[in-house]
Amino acid sequence: MDTQRILFTDLHAQYLTIREEIDAAIASVIRESAYIGGPGVTGFEAAFARYLGLEHVVSCANGTDSMEIILKAWGIGPGDEVIVPAQSWISTSEAVGNVGARPVFVDVEPWHHTIDVGLVERVITPRTRAIIPVHLYGHPADMPVLMSLADRYGLKVLEDCAQSHGAAIDGRLTGTFGHAASFSFYPGKNLGAYGDAGCMATSDPDLARRIRRIANHGQEGKHNHLTEGRNSRLDGLQAAILSAKLPWLDRWNEARRGVAAAYSEGLKELPLDTPRVWQGYLHAFHLYVIRTDSRDALLQHLRESGVDAAIHYPTALPFLSCYASFGHRSDDFPTAFSNQSRILSLPVYPEMTADAIRRVLDAVHSFQHVSIPR
Numbered sequence: 449m450d451t452q453r454i455l456f457t458d459l460h461a462q463y464l465t466i467r468e469e470i471d472a473a474i475a476s477v478i479r480e481s482a483y484i485g486g487p488g489v490t491g492f493e494a495a496f497a498r499y500l501g502l503e504h505v506v507s508c509a510n511g512t513d514s515m516e517i518i519l520k521a522w523g524i525g526p527g528d529e530v531i532v533p534a535q536s537w538i539s540t541s542e543a544v545g546n547v548g549a550r551p552v553f554v555d556v557e558p559w560h561h562t563i564d565v566g567l568v569e570r571v572i573t574p575r576t577r578a579i580i581p582v583h584l585y586g587h588p589a590d591m592p593v594l595m596s597l598a599d600r601y602g603l604k605v606l607e608d609c610a611q612s613h614g615a616a617i618d619g620r621l622t623g624t625f626g627h628a629a630s631f632s633f634y635p636g637k638n639l640g641a642y643g644d645a646g647c648m649a650t651s652d653p654d655l656a657r658r659i660r661r662i663a664n665h666g667q668e669g670k671h672n673h674l675t676e677g678r679n680s681r682l683d684g685l686q687a688a689i690l691s692a693k694l695p696w697l698d699r700w701n702e703a704r705r706g707v708a709a710a711y712s713e714g715l716k717e718l719p720l721d722t723p724r725v726w727q728g729y730l731h732a733f734h735l736y737v738i739r740t741d742s743r744d745a746l747l748q749h750l751r752e753s754g755v756d757a758a759i760h761y762p763t764a765l766p767f768l769s770c771y772a773s774f775g776h777r778s779d780d781f782p783t784a785f786s787n788q789s790r791i792l793s794l795p796v797y798p799e800m801t802a803d804a805i806r807r808v809l810d811a812v813h814s815f816q817h818v819s820i821p822r
């Protein structure tokens with residue numbers, strides 16, 4: 449085949465659209481040698497806080513550290529339990545384990561891939577301290593219900609917004625519902641740096657002070673180490689790149705929604721599940737995830753047709769080897785379990801051309817002629 453592959457995501461294409469802004473941002477950091485911290489970092493924190501409409505954004509090294517630091521700042525540790533969805537990237541449960549607490553998994557919604565709020569109450573115990581909803585694939589979790597549940601039981605809520613920059617419920621952005629939020633700026637995320645990066649967001653000034661201290665060696669003021677902390681900081685280059693990219697985020701998300709709409713329209717006659725969005729919810733389409741019983745065969749067919757599809761994620765969290773000792777069974781999490789073998793992510797990124805979208809749809813349809821049993 450002489451036509452180019454359809455990449456799963458195309459970071460270079462995005463760079464080309466904003467090359468001058470990015471190059472200038474990088475050059476200015478190097479000119480000023482402000483590599484760790486400095487005005488670029490505080491500038492990005494202020495800009496992202498303004499975007500979210502929250503008082504405090506504290507940057508850090510990545511979106512896994514950010515969750516760990518927040519849990520630590522809340523004093524969550526050994527003996528405590530934290531409720532997490534059964535379907536996510538490992539960071540969500542890993543952060544809980546890394547502070548010494550136990551992740552308690554809850555199955556996901558049959559259609560929306562976010563934590564099934566109707567199943568949360570039954571796993572709350574006297575040891576439960578917090579809930580970490582994940583806005584998986586960019587679709588917001590049911591925050592209004594979760595927040596009222598958390599209020600009733602005195603639990604903290606930490607939103608994992610790694611896939612949901614700019615997603616919203618009735619006009620209110622994800623990250624602004626919980627007591628704190630965690631963002632990843634891993635390069636492939638909707639707002640991505642050119643390396644690892646992350647941040648924490650909250651309207652709680654006391655929490656903001658503590659997380660900033662933990663992320664910077666326990667210091668409050670230079671050489672005043674109130675506790676042992678850690679080194680988890682955003683560097684100046686990443687901050688400058690993120691500041692250059694932030695003004696584009698909403699337009700990029702709009703473009704992602706355009707790709708998703710074209711896919712859903714183009715696939716609607718086929719016997720496979722396309723993403724559903726609740727009324728009033730704004731999906732950020734970090735990923736466009738379909739479901740079919742012929743997932744493996746379709747994935748292979750797409751790859752042979754020059755389309756990079758992928759699986760997010762092949763193993764649900766409770767069934768990962770690292771949690772084998774928990775003794776979870778497949779029927780403890782029936783939706784997450786069945787999703788493992790049925791979900792498939794099609795390429796979605798803002799710069800996708802109409803031709804690329806057409807070629808993905810053609811590739812799925814040409815498999816369809818072979819068979820997709822329901």
Ligand SMILES: *Cc1c(COP(=O)(O)O)cnc(C)c1O
Pocket residue numbers: 510511512513536537539540582608610611631632633634644645646
């Ligand atoms: C990417 C991601 C993270 C964490 O990201 P880092 O790679 O540590 O920045 C956390 N949760 C989810 C759901 C993610 O997709």
